[in-house]
Amino acid sequence: MDARYADAAEKIVAKLDRDRLLDLGVGADFWHTRAYPEAGVPALAVSDGPSGLRHQRPGARDMADSEPATCFPALATAAATWDPELVERMGAAIGSEARAQGVGVVLGPGLNIKRSPLCGRNFEYFSEDPLLAGTLATSHVRGVQSTGVGSCIKHFAVNSQEYRRFGNDSVVDERTLREIYLRAFEMVVRDARPQMVMSAYVMLNGVYCSDNRHLLRDILRDEWGFDGVVVTDWGGMHDRAAAYEAGCDLAMPGGGTHLQRRAATALDSGTLREGRVRESARRLVALAMAHAGGADPAATDVAANREVARHVAAEGHVLLANDGTLPLAAGARVALIGQMAERPRYQGGGSSHINARRVATMRGLRPGWSYAAGYDARTGRTTRARVEEAVRAAREADVAVVVVGLPEAIESEGYDRADMRLPGGMNRLVAAVAQANPRTVVVLQCGSPVELPWEKDVAAVLCAGLGGEAGAEATVDVLEGAANPSGKLPETWPLHADDAPCAGCWGEPHRQSQYREGVFVGYRYYQTAGVPVAHCFGHGLSYTSFAYGALAVDAASRTASFDVTNVGGVAGAEVAQVYVEPPAGGLPHPRVQLAGFARVELAPGETRRVSVALDRGSLSVWDGAWKLVGGTYQVLVGSSVEDVRLRGALDVAGKGIAAPGKFAGTWYRSLEGRPTEEDFRALLGRPVPSETHHARGTYDETDSLLEMAQTSAACRFVANRIKGSVERQYGDPMDPQCRMSIASSVGCALFGLVNCSGGALPAGVARALLNLANGRAPWHRG
Numbered sequence: 001m002d003a004r005y006a007d008a009a010e011k012i013v014a015k016l017d018r019d020r021l022l023d024l025g026v027g028a029d030f031w032h033t034r035a036y037p038e039a040g041v042p043a044l045a046v047s048d049g050p051s052g053l054r055h056q057r058p059g060a061r062d063m064a065d066s067e068p069a070t071c072f073p074a075l076a077t078a079a080a081t082w083d084p085e086l087v088e089r090m091g092a093a094i095g096s097e098a099r100a101q102g103v104g105v106v107l108g109p110g111l112n113i114k115r116s117p118l119c120g121r122n123f124e125y126f127s128e129d130p131l132l133a134g135t136l137a138t139s140h141v142r143g144v145q146s147t148g149v150g151s152c153i154k155h156f157a158v159n160s161q162e163y164r165r166f167g168n169d170s171v172v173d174e175r176t177l178r179e180i181y182l183r184a185f186e187m188v189v190r191d192a193r194p195q196m197v198m199s200a201y202v203m204l205n206g207v208y209c210s211d212n213r214h215l216l217r218d219i220l221r222d223e224w225g226f227d228g229v230v231v232t233d234w235g236g237m238h239d240r241a242a243a244y245e246a247g248c249d250l251a252m253p254g255g256g257t258h259l260q261r262r263a264a265t266a267l268d269s270g271t272l273r274e275g276r277v278r279e280s281a282r283r284l285v286a287l288a289m290a291h292a293g294g295a296d297p298a299a300t301d302v303a304a305n306r307e308v309a310r311h312v313a314a315e316g317h318v319l320l321a322n323d324g325t326l327p328l329a330a331g332a333r334v335a336l337i338g339q340m341a342e343r344p345r346y347q348g349g350g351s352s353h354i355n356a357r358r359v360a361t362m363r364g365l366r367p368g369w370s371y372a373a374g375y376d377a378r379t380g381r382t383t384r385a386r387v388e389e390a391v392r393a394a395r396e397a398d399v400a401v402v403v404v405g406l407p408e409a410i411e412s413e414g415y416d417r418a419d420m421r422l423p424g425g426m427n428r429l430v431a432a433v434a435q436a437n438p439r440t441v442v443v444l445q446c447g448s449p450v451e452l453p454w455e456k457d458v459a460a461v462l463c464a465g466l467g468g469e470a471g472a473e474a475t476v477d478v479l480e481g482a483a484n485p486s487g488k489l490p491e492t493w494p495l496h497a498d499d500a501p502c503a504g505c506w507g508e509p510h511r512q513s514q515y516r517e518g519v520f521v522g523y524r525y526y527q528t529a530g531v532p533v534a535h536c537f538g539h540g541l542s543y544t545s546f547a548y549g550a551l552a553v554d555a556a557s558r559t560a561s562f563d564v565t566n567v568g569g570v571a572g573a574e575v576a577q578v579y580v581e582p583p584a585g586g587l588p589h590p591r592v593q594l595a596g597f598a599r600v601e602l603a604p605g606e607t608r609r610v611s612v613a614l615d616r617g618s619l620s621v622w623d624g625a626w627k628l629v630g631g632t633y634q635v636l637v638g639s640s641v642e643d644v645r646l647r648g649a650l651d652v653a654g655k656g657i658a659a660p661g662k663f664a665g666t667w668y669r670s671l672e673g674r675p676t677e678e679d680f681r682a683l684l685g686r687p688v689p690s691e692t693h694h695a696r697g698t699y700d701e702t703d704s705l706l707e708m709a710q711t712s713a714a715c716r717f718v719a720n721r722i723k724g725s726v727e728r729q730y731g732d733p734m735d736p737q738c739r740m741s742i743a744s745s746v747g748c749a750l751f752g753l754v755n756c757s758g759g760a761l762p763a764g765v766a767r768a769l770l771n772l773a774n775g776r777a778p779w780h781r782g
């Protein structure tokens, strides 16, 4: 809570009657909290989002209808910079645009851990590694908040899939929760003090995050000392009374009255204490007082923001492979192939979608390069004529630059990807062009890993990520060598999605997501199990080379110091990574963990001594509490998790953790095959909760109209009406906003649909539908 306003908020809240207090706990509309001007309570305006502002005025037609704003690279691309200082500048630029538009709190960043490469929203998250995610998210929040605007970190917590996001139950053991899924949140809360935290839609161990006392009160507030406002994700308030008790202050969006009525009933019956409601109101009033304010157009410098966006995009490019064809030779005749060069994919779909100011295209920037569209950017489909045209262009050029990526409809909030493949048409095109010209460079525009079946046949692969509105400028700079790539993968690119350790217990068709793989997420699994990957965590090439030397590990300060030298002919930056290999024995643990990193810019021939403090969390385990694990650690320094250049040792004083017998003979000791339910039981330390599938007679408010439509004519009718009107509104069922709107309406848990409807779907009507779906009379109670 903002200390400047704590006393004033206390006095104001003391004078509010019960109805006004309860009204305060639910938003006034989609983007504002409630104001009581006569009592001194201003409205707080909030807006997405993490990669630029999506500020919607009243009456906005759809999600894409927002005020123009600078579109920065998606967080997955910003994360590839491994550059906390630059991400802080990006945050500050976003904050300044929020101030200019009168927005008090920015809804972002999202710092969920990438558990599966297929999560539809991975482009919006930083990493599979909590230290990297936590470090960069801390910078983002510091940047935004340096402008006087608040940040709302999201989605707290364990929200690593889009399938059934309003009703999925994430079943996780406490150690995995603390070490992997909460760690980044803990870092940001402690180090950057965000003003707000958004609870996730999902359930954590059977309790919705909005109502989860263990998560929100025991951990977030009591352990980490968070005293700001907890807001639900939009529509995600499950049980208003339980949520107050858990420390969840605000339900968004607003508009309805059913949540207030339920809280009032709970107050009457004594299951909710008025003190909890007042406590929430105090936090909310203090936040609104601190961050309400009019628009100040002079607060931002749009031209400077665009430069920041371009800088982040350039540093976020990851050169995955290069036989020396890049950078392009001066004067080379280039064939530019692929419609994404003309209609770039530069941002993700869903609530982070920005109405960008000025989108650069590669074709627009290089009109002198010959061009062939190659495929349809919206679908990724090609035709024989298009491939032939591209092949002709490639033959007549010195170098073919083929731009491919994930079409918008494949990668968005609201739904997951089905596989890791690019559209088949794009793969066919790349293969044909590579055959026609061995000097084929592939540029990828995507926010998550894709399979590269033609990789060995092409000269270079450059991942441009989702680069924001200036992304194409950055790509051209990198291709031509005006910018030297220095991005590193913030997540592993597996060979296939099925290689991911969560495959089989993630996503469709489960109602439960059993986090069976425990702490073995991303590289922690691949490196420990010895599973080959396409491109490892931390990988990324440069146009120059770096040599490492003279490692010294200081045990007292737990610091690794070493020299990095630019031994090539051009200036460049290296992200030096330090991993630790924990002592053998104890709890099952990954072979290596990231313990720190540093990005160093070096002129040709220059050497710099780099010191990286080893993160205490990477030397600790959660065993009922954080415990520093004593023993001898191997310290590995290098250019990626696999490209280790220096080795040293660190002695950490203290005891090791005894190896618990329950893991003997389980997957967690061998990592062979897949973890079974039996293995998971050992990890959880309790029986695995059974996954109940609902049907007529057992449906409840956590089921969606689509699910109930399977057996209920009434739900089918309503679902079809809603679906039809959404499709008519967008005019194209492939439009990602359309797909997401359908997933978030008819695919949303019934209680969420009521919450989001702003009163249009009254709770009584929803209850009647549920009764009908269960084969009961609509008016049935109980």
Ligand code: BGC
Binding pocket: 048, 107, 154, 233, 234, 351
């Ligand atoms: C998303 C949030 C977003 C909110 C408001 C939700 O559907 O999950 O990330 O901030 O909508 O747009």
